Amino acid sequence: MTQTTGTQRLIGWLKTITFYELLVGMKATMSHLLHYRPITLQYPHEKRTLPDNYRGMLALLRYDDGTEKCVGCDLCEAACPSRVIRVVSAEVPGEPTKRYSKEYYMDMTRCLFCGMCVDACPVDALGMTREFEWAVYDKRQLHLNKPQLLAIGDRSFPVREKRLELQHPNVAFFNVAFKHVPQKPN
Amino acid sequence: MTELGLRLAVSLAQIAAVMGIVMLTVMILTLAERKVLGWMQDRMGPMEVGPYGILQPIADGLKLFFKEDIVPAGANKFLFTMAPILAMVPAMIGFAVIPFGPDLTIDVFGISVKPFVISDINIGILYILAFASIGAYGIILGGWASNSKYSLLGGLRSAAQVISYELNVGLAIVGVLIMAGSLSLVKITEAQAGGFWHWYVFAFPAPQIFAFVVYVISAVAETNRVPFDLPEAESELVAGFFTEYSGMRFAFFFIAEYANMVLVSCVAAAMFLGGWNAPYPGTILAQLGLEGFAWIEGVAWFTVKVYGFLFLFFWLRATLPRLRYDQLMKFGWKVMLPIALGNIVVTAIAMYIYNQFK
Numbered sequence: 001m002t003q004t005t006g007t008q009r010l011i012g013w014l015k016t017i018t019f020y021e022l023l024v025g026m027k028a029t030m031s032h033l034l035h036y037r038p039i040t041l042q043y044p045h046e047k048r049t050l051p052d053n054y055r056g057m058l059a060l061l062r063y064d065d066g067t068e069k070c071v072g073c074d075l076c077e078a079a080c081p082s083r084v085i086r087v088v089s090a091e092v093p094g095e096p097t098k099r100y101s102k103e104y105y106m107d108m109t110r111c112l113f114c115g116m117c118v119d120a121c122p123v124d125a126l127g128m129t130r131e132f133e134w135a136v137y138d139k140r141q142l143h144l145n146k147p148q149l150l151a152i153g154d155r156s157f158p159v160r161e162k163r164l165e166l167q168h169p170n171v172a173f174f175n176v177a178f179k180h181v182p183q184k185p186n
Numbered sequence: 187m188t189e190l191g192l193r194l195a196v197s198l199a200q201i202a203a204v205m206g207i208v209m210l211t212v213m214i215l216t217l218a219e220r221k222v223l224g225w226m227q228d229r230m231g232p233m234e235v236g237p238y239g240i241l242q243p244i245a246d247g248l249k250l251f252f253k254e255d256i257v258p259a260g261a262n263k264f265l266f267t268m269a270p271i272l273a274m275v276p277a278m279i280g281f282a283v284i285p286f287g288p289d290l291t292i293d294v295f296g297i298s299v300k301p302f303v304i305s306d307i308n309i310g311i312l313y314i315l316a317f318a319s320i321g322a323y324g325i326i327l328g329g330w331a332s333n334s335k336y337s338l339l340g341g342l343r344s345a346a347q348v349i350s351y352e353l354n355v356g357l358a359i360v361g362v363l364i365m366a367g368s369l370s371l372v373k374i375t376e377a378q379a380g381g382f383w384h385w386y387v388f389a390f391p392a393p394q395i396f397a398f399v400v401y402v403i404s405a406v407a408e409t410n411r412v413p414f415d416l417p418e419a420e421s422e423l424v425a426g427f428f429t430e431y432s433g434m435r436f437a438f439f440f441i442a443e444y445a446n447m448v449l450v451s452c453v454a455a456a457m458f459l460g461g462w463n464a465p466y467p468g469t470i471l472a473q474l475g476l477e478g479f480a481w482i483e484g485v486a487w488f489t490v491k492v493y494g495f496l497f498l499f500f501w502l503r504a505t506l507p508r509l510r511y512d513q514l515m516k517f518g519w520k521v522m523l524p525i526a527l528g529n530i531v532v533t534a535i536a537m538y539i540y541n542q543f544k
Contacts (some may be wrong), residue, residue: 022505022506025505025506026501026502026505028505029226029501029504029505030226030501032225032226032227032228033222033225033226036225036228037228038224038225038228038229038230039228039229040228040229040230042230042233
């Protein structure tokens with residue numbers, strides 16, 4: 001128990017009857033009005049600069065030669081905590097040792113943008129773009145299929161050089177070649 | 187007969203002008219409140235409609251006008267329709283006795299007209315208090331007729347709050363009435379002429395500073411504004427008594443709230459802060475020889491006082507959190523009421539002694 005002296009009680013009483021605490025608060029709001037520096041951005045007209053590690057819309061990526069990176073391993077589907085991803089894996093016709101994703105679906109209505117699928121991917125076939133303006137009128141438009149995801153990747157990552165360790169022929173073996181596209185000269 | 191017709195026409199013109207000014211003020215207030223609140227919270231407020239969002243009230247009005255008008259199932263249709271009107275009419279009708287400018291009399295085709303007050307009745311302030319009490323019916327009936335628990339709770343809170351705080355408003359102005367010896371707002375304002383030391387907040391022999399503080403706090407409570415916005419506490423009661431209202435009916439409640447703010451500000455300016463009187467004796471325009479334009483200065487001072495008051499409303503809203511219900515009641519009955527009563531006793535004794543030695 002702290003003993004309050006008569007002076008302290010008098011000061012406390014004076015503070016009560018003069019609304020001292022309220023006046024301190026009102027001074028604070030008034031100082032914000034006088035030193036007006038808004039921290040909001042007028043969003044559609046001006047946009048904030050995104051951080052470098054921004055996790056936006058997911059996309060499937062290709063190599064420079066137009067080949068898909070995805071090898072249909074299903075690891076992204078296993079890593080996804082929200083069951084966003086569904087992969088239908090298949091052998092590349094005529095090449096029994098190579099696999100690719102025949103169908104690839106993402107239900108972006110459930111995605112929470114944790115980035116675990118990107119971490120799980122062994123061949124860097126998934127990427128997180130910096131797109132975030134994906135509001136639609138019909139939520140079925142957020143059920144994306146493989147061509148749509150590839151299109152997002154194409155417009156977000158125009159330069160897609162192979163990572164050095166993935167240029168090794170043993171790894172490159174897994175990548176599906178599109179027979180009609182000319183091979184990368186090397 | 188022609189004189190009656192002429193008087194009617196002049197009165198209607200005055201009413202139209204005052205209504206127009208009040209509605210314009212309400213429009214400005216809806217924007218100003220959002221802007222001032224935004225600035226105080228490091229935001230910008232509305233910025234989209236028009237340059238710096240200054241056309242926002244028009245957009246809001248259009249939106250509310252075209253919204254669907256929903257009457258909830260099980261609502262009492264008659265009372266549900268009546269409640270917004272009951273809330274808005276008393277808020278508007280009080281402006282009839284507010285003197286907006288000097289007490290001039292001009293002759294229009296042989297009849298004398300007071301241009302700055304619609305009707306200078308001798309019980310002006312009593313009339314305002316009476317109609318402000320009727321305004322509470324609109325809120326309570328709106329809450330009851332909606333057939334919704336949140337609305338009913340808001341209405342009940344409003345009933346208790348209005349009873350508690352209108353008492354304080356009434357008692358706070360008794361001191362002024364004792365000093366002025368009149369209930370007419372024109373006479374009260376005229377008695378405060380000649381510099382700010384004659385305003386009843388500071389006037390000799392009994393400064394009404396305590397009554398003024400009680401009046402301001404009670405006025406905030408009476409208009410259901412933050413920090414006394416329990417009837418429409420959006421974090422507890424959705425929107426309180428107008429939860430179920432939409433479209434123009436909602437707009438009526440909204441206009442009523444802001445018109446009430448303007449009304450209590452006008453009353454505070456007229457009763458405590460000298461109304462149209464400048465804080466110095468006389469007017470500058472009269473000193474410069476422009477006797478005929480001195481009313482401009484009077485109206486300007488009245489406007490400044492009213493808007494200063496309205497700014498205080500916004501300022502309080504930006505600063506203070508909502509009171510708890512028991513705190514509200516305790517504050518009203520145990521703090522405000524004794525102060526107001528004590529002020530009446532002190533003022534009465536001071537005026538008695540002052541009149542003995544005058």
